[in-house]
Structures are given as structure tokens and as C-alpha cells.
Amino acid sequence: MSGEITNNIDKLSIDKKPDFFDDDGDVVDPWTVTSKSDTGVDYDKLMKKFGSSKIDVELLTRFEKVTGKPVHHLLKRGIFFSHRDMNLILNNYEAGKPFYLYTGRGPSSSSMHLGHLIPFQLCKWLQEVFDVPLVIQLTDDEKTLWKDITIEEAHKMAYENAKDIIAIGFDIKKTFIFSDLDYIGQCPEFYRNMIRIQKCVTFNQVKGIFGFDDSSVIGKIAFPAVQATPALSTSFPAIFNGQKIQCLIPCAIDQDPYFRMTRDVCPRIGFQKPALLHSKFFPALQGAQTKMSASEANSTIFCCDTPKQLKNKINKHAFSGGQATVEDHRRIGGNCDVDIAYQYLRFFLEDDDKLEQIRKDYSSGALLTGELKKILIDVLTPIIVQHQERRSKVTDDILKQFMTPRKL
């Protein structure tokens, strides 16, 4: 616990070098994730730079003690690896104080991909074990501002994405999904909190945190307040009835700049800072130098891909840590650290013993690249097929229920 106290003090977002200037070749900000290393971003360094804390064995043990359940494999395997104030959430929960979950998605494509499922899967588990409400922000406004997408297109994609999110299996009694373009105009409390936040942050500060410059459109400059606002429970009067409740945000670590800003502002306007759980990135098929991206069809497995597309993409594009010839592979063995098929299994194969056996066999050379890819295809095929089945059962009425502000 000794490093914990200093770690828990956020690096001030103010007067800080922008995150996108880096000296080690890793670039991590809400718009870009790239690394020069074939094992991907150096997460220990990133944690130091952002000033967050490691999710260590001690925290995981507390998780299990408080919930009485084994921790989710995404936590146990260090895919969710960093946090802010999670210990406070657990203390409060033990003391009977409630919290709620907040996460989101920028709808930039009509289908979500495998990487998008990761934070939502953890949210689903957290929602179940803690029995807490979850709010999901669809930032159609953000995508219109950043991409060459009209308001109407972004709004439509938000609704398409909502169906994918519902298909993950969230509890309809405990989940509110909203499009910014719809909800902000409907809810005065949300808009007021947005203005309270906007009043606390200068152009200089967002320039420092997000790298905006004089030619950035003003919608971008104001947007960080939109992403911050759901961390204030009073932005959802229908759910929380004006009560101030602490918020826990599971997200990929590239979203942290928004929430450093949020944590900076919250105490100044009478709110508790939101707590955070940060995940690593889901790598692109071509390798861990970058994350999976919806705008790169070849580097991406979409939730709507057919089993055939899935198979072809993995066989053709998944970067292999194997050797050039079978003889070399049998002799030297494969490198799991850079092998994308193995890395994807860490995200999606829940059975620890099986995963460990695969790691041993691939590393020793007993398992060949083609065989490893086949294992991955066999694991992922039912996942996407079942996802598509559940998605096809999301009727307009179910969608409407999830997206109606209501008591949860």
C-alpha cells in the first residue's frame, strides 16, 4: 500500500505537458493510440505519467472479499490494470453507501467491434455483483464534431450501437442508455451541470489536456464538459432524484484525460470525484502497435461479421508470433507476447487452465500458428453468432425502454 497514497493524487491536468507529446514513441490520447513496440504501449510508464494506481493483488483480494465472488477474468488478467479511488468505492460499498456506473461509446460506425465489448463486459459484471445502476453515454455529438459525419448520421449510429450494447445483456431495470443529441435538450439538470463544469475550465487547460489549438472548432473545445457531466449523479434526476452519489467509470485508458479534468472540477462544484477502472487496449489484428479501430475494416473484427469473415480475417491478418517454418517453430517456439491470436484469447477465453495450456504449448512449439488461430476462431465464432442472435431480438420497444429516463 505504500506507493498508494502518492499515486492517488492525480497529476494535475492544469499546466501539464499535453499527453500527445511523448518521448518514448508511445502516443496515447482520446484520438490516437500508437506504439513503436510490437508488444504495444508501455502501461507502467503510462500509469506513472497519468498518475493513476495499479490494480494490484491486494485490491483484487479486497474485491473478492467485498463481493464474495471471484473477480472477473479481465481484472484477474490485468486487462483492467489501473484505477483511481477504487479502494474508496469498496470502502463506501462496505459501509452501505451506494455508487453507480458510468461508461460510454462514441458512435462512429454502425457496428461495434470486439474491442468495444471489453469495457461493457466488465460493466455488466460489476452491475451484477454490486447490483448498481449503469448509465451509458452515446456521444453522437462528439462524433459529428470530430468526423466527417452529419448530426443525423451520428444520431442514427448511436441507436444502432445501442442495440449492440443491449445485446451484451444489461439488466433493463438497471441500465439507462442515452444519446447526447437527445438527452441534453430534454434534461435541464444535465445542461446546468455542463455549464457548471464549463465555468471551471479554461481554454488554456483544455489545450494542455487535449491539444486543441486556435483552429479547433469551438464545439470540440466545449465537448470535454459533455463527457464529464454524466459523472455527476444529479445529471440524471429521473434515476437518482437529485441525490449525490459517487460514480465509478470503467473505460479504456485513452479516456483518462477527460476524467482527470472531471476529477479536477468535481470538488470545486460540490461533487465527489468519480473513481475509475482503466483497461488496456484491444490490439489491431495486425499487431499491438495500435488498437482495433472501426475505421480500418481489415484490422477489425466487427460484431456483425459472418463466421466466414471472422475466420478469413484471423487467418489472413492476425499477426503471428510464430516462426517462419514449422521446423523453426517446433525448435524455438512461438512468442505469445506479440501473437495476436493468443492475445485475443486472453480477452475472450475465460477458462484459465485452458489458456495456460495454450500458452505453454505455443511457447514450446508444440502448438503451431494455424492451430492456435483455429482455437481462437472456435472461441470467437459462438461469441459473435450469439451476440447477433441477441441483437436481432432487440425490438424498437426494448430499445425505447432502455433509452427512456426512469427510476432504476
Ligand code: TRP
Ligand atoms: N469518448 C468516448 C468514445 O469516443 C465515448 C465516451 C463517452 C466514454 N463517455 C464515456 C467512454 C465514458 C468511456 C467512459 O468512444
